Amino acid sequence: MTAANSATPRSASVDARGWGWRHAGRTDWAVARLDLRIDPGERVLLLGASGAGKSTLLHALAGVLGGDDEGEQHGRLLVNGAEPAAARGQAGLLLQDPDSQVILARVGDDVAFGCENLGVPREEIWRRVHEGLEMVGLDVPLDHPTSALSGGQKQRLALAGVLAMRPGLLLLDEPTANLDPDGVTEVRDAVARVLEHSAATFIVIEHRVAVWQDLVNRVIVLDQAGGVLADGRPEDVLENQGERLSTAGVWVPGRGHGLPARRSVAPDAAHGILLRAEGLSIARTKNLEVARDLNLTVLAGSALAVTGPNGAGKSTLALTLAGLLKPSGGRLQASAGFADGAPAAPIAWTSRQLLSRVGTVFQDPEHQFVAGTVRAELGVGPRALGRSGAAVDGRVDVLLQRLRLDHLAGANPFTLSGGEKRRLSVGTVLATQPRLLVLDEPTFGQDFRTWREVVGLLIELIDDGTGVLAVSHDSEFVAAVADREYRLLGTVAGQPAVPR
């Protein structure tokens, strides 16, 4: 029991010898010919283009890749000299999606879950639960419902659960990609505190290098073609490989996005108004009002960013302006030119009438996929408008090329990578050329490459006269795209939209 009782767990080494993994049913190897040695106690930032197999490697080290029916392995991968799957609990893995990592209904029970599975005695479990929660700074009662936690708190909860298992190898797979800026800071600070008190070997995957740069002493870049592309001290690798990493989707600190600035056209307010909200109240579901007395206008050829803290009603506002949710009070009216023969209130428009007027890109692209292939997905809108087969094909071909999805035309939308899904979800909306685009966190969880593409596309569209309304936590996105910012403050009414 001495090992279990000591506050600092022994740290683990990692050895990969010609290791590779191919998921069942795929022709390409997710990871190939990997030779690597990580010594106990090293702190590693793992980089590489999307599809280079970073997640696969971390899952393998945690022993959760599955058996022979899940895929095929060559070479050897060892944690402390043993197969990872045979030494459960030696490696602790924190995943990207906060929602899918909460296992039990109460905070204390959730942290205890891992210890129970490892057969830790009861008194020792609760000691570790308290210690874990304290370490990540989650100061809530043990019976606090996990469903009431914010994204950042959920990630810290999961981290506490991992720490309670006393892993010698701490693995973080994009732990902050799905968090707002406050959540990112929360989680990063919690990890920093943990590393101060722990000797555990540490590996983190993250596109946003700046977040973790100070906490690591080694950067390893995986090559998409197999093996290691670069390996060394953070400063050296980022200096030598900056250009290459940047094109591979990594956010290298100190490098701009290199996109053209928005052409600043002063929108002619008299002609440019698409929507006008006066004393608008919004509700997510009936009786659940989230904000009231909102006054704002949405203009053509201009971008309005909706910002504010979690739970202030940003998404609800966007969905209401997009004609998808019914306002719970006040007025929301489309200008005569925008309504174009349809009723003035967007919620009264038919689903078909919406198509050529408002295009909505949902936060989770998977919610808006309705077809079996990428090509069919892009054709759904034009077809619903009754366009001819040839016209639909023409439009779809243009979009496939523009969004670099042509090689995936026959693929099922659900099988795409995160970045591809995002591009497709934007494409489905552009297919019917709506005059207003409403986007909910369009850059959430995206790597630099997809970010650049989405932002570049939006800038083009706005300059061509499309109105854009975007909910975003991403300050760089807001800086690159938005003309005005509308800040929701939580319980009170929003601020007047201010020019940036």
Added chain:
Amino acid sequence: MSLLTIPVGTRAIFRVNPVAKLAAALVLAGVLMLTIDWVSALVALGCEFVLFFWAGLSARMFLLRTLPVWLAAPMAGLTTLLYGQAAGQVYWTFGLIHVTEGSSELAVATTLRILAIGLPSVVLFVTVDPTDLADGLAQVVRLPSRFVLGGLAGLRLVGLFIEDWRALELARRARGIGDGGAIRRLGSQAFALLVLSIRRGSKLATAMEARGFGAPITRTWARESSFGGREYALVGIGLFVALLAVSVSVATGSWNFVLG
């Protein structure tokens, strides 16, 4: 969502192991299911209404949660009244409908029986915390822990599914396929929800495995689930009510064995 929230309190019933609540409800239902007569049901119902004072529910919550039972019982009774086995004096006929002395007696018995079985089941389960139930099923009943914990973790996804469903609905309107054809749309939307739920399920499974779930180690339990005096008392009360109902029913000659 309010149906998923569990009231908390300090009364004794909240500390009773959910397994005992399950057992008490099963004993009562099992015995009352053996007969169709109004006497046994009425006796059980009478006892239950006294016991409900200790059930840990306010009158408002009691009515709210048991509303479905109050609605279902008379509906079943009405059906029995109109279509039940004809016997004795005929009061009214219309097509297939025969309201007779026998069918009206059966109708009353059915209504009371559904109340006598349904009300205590609902009342006992309103105060059950799923986590405690899972602890009990695994530690007291000794069901396989993988099965019990998998189910428990899956339960947490229900809230996410409700949100998914709402988003899918909005997205279909946004995609231009929200007009008309409600039934066809419902079908495709249900399929989309199924796809999403499988993905959520497999992600959750990975998260659980990452925390050592399924490791070949004997699991320990952070929360002890015990079965003692309080639990035996509750099951005893259930048994007592059931036996009292049967005794009175037999003594008054109204026992009507279902299979007899």
